[in-house]
Amino acid sequence: MRVIVCENYDEVSKKAAQIVASEVVLNPKAVLGLATGSTPVGMYKILAEMNKNGEIDFSSIKSFNLDEYYPMSADNDQSYRYFMNENLFNHINIDIKNTHVLDGLAEDPEKECADYDKMIEEAGGIDIQVLGIGQNGHIAFNEPDSFLYANTHITDLTESTINANSRFFEKIEDVPTKALTMGIASILKARRIIILATGASKKAITKELIEGEISTNNPASMLKVHKDVILICDKEAYGE
Numbered sequence: 244m245r246v247i248v249c250e251n252y253d254e255v256s257k258k259a260a261q262i263v264a265s266e267v268v269l270n271p272k273a274v275l276g277l278a279t280g281s282t283p284v285g286m287y288k289i290l291a292e293m294n295k296n297g298e299i300d301f302s303s304i305k306s307f308n309l310d311e312y313y314p315m316s317a318d319n320d321q322s323y324r325y326f327m328n329e330n331l332f333n334h335i336n337i338d339i340k341n342t343h344v345l346d347g348l349a350e351d352p353e354k355e356c357a358d359y360d361k362m363i364e365e366a367g368g369i370d371i372q373v374l375g376i377g378q379n380g381h382i383a384f385n386e387p388d389s390f391l392y393a394n395t396h397i398t399d400l401t402e403s404t405i406n407a408n409s410r411f412f413e414k415i416e417d418v419p420t421k422a423l424t425m426g427i428a429s430i431l432k433a434r435r436i437i438i439l440a441t442g443a444s445k446k447a448i449t450k451e452l453i454e455g456e457i458s459t460n461n462p463a464s465m466l467k468v469h470k471d472v473i474l475i476c477d478k479e480a481y482g483e
């Protein structure tokens with residue numbers, strides 16, 4: 244795992260945007276794996292600016308998002324589909340039909356998950372996967388456990404994640420307790436992975452990711468088996 248330590252959040256956003264943009268320049272038909280959460284918002288803003296300035300073209304780009312709450316309707320302003328439209332898709336020249344987010348209202352969630360993995364495969368696999376990291380080490384919604392799922396699946400959220408994500412909801416009872424999420428193998432199949440960690444709340448887990456052993460209790464540590472992972476963090480997350 245390569246580590247890029249940046250001065251602050253803005254610099255992390257810029258570095259991450261430059262890496263994603265370079266993939267898009269090198270392969271105008273690239274398949275992007277995208278993440279939600281507050282961390283990648285700055286990166287999305289820069290990518291949108293680069294698109295507006297004519298530096299990068301998303302017209303033939305496909306995207307697959309990591310996860311979605313369950314149950315959750317796409318037009319709910321807390322859905323990850325809504326988040327992606329608001330923070331990126333509405334501001335770039337991507338064909339919305341080429342953007343994929345798991346259906347949080349799928350009647351048969353198992354089928355939805357299996358179909359999602361198949362669609363990613365049929366698209367040729369993910370060229371670059373963007374990840375954030377939960378304070379407990381979760382990636383997408385793969386929560387620390389004695390067992391991790393390989394493929395896209397339905398999962399229960401841990402108390403730590405429900406607490407952390409409650410800041411986006413009116414009250415904690417509104418946070419869904421389940422989600423559909425890409426699994427660890429689905430993520431590891433991406434040809435390149437960048438993981439972003441910023442702010443003091445990510446300091447402990449960033450240290451654990453860099454120095455700790457591979458363990459299902461820290462799902463992000465699974466990334467250590469991948470040959471092309473770049474951790475981009477700010478000084479607050481990196482610590483001393």
Ligand code: GLP
Pocket residue numbers: 278279280281282283309310374375376377378382383384404408
């Ligand atoms: C959510 C998402 C993750 C994200 C994490 C961190 O639970 N499912 O994909 O990485 O939160 O979010 P933030 O960037 O807001 O700290």
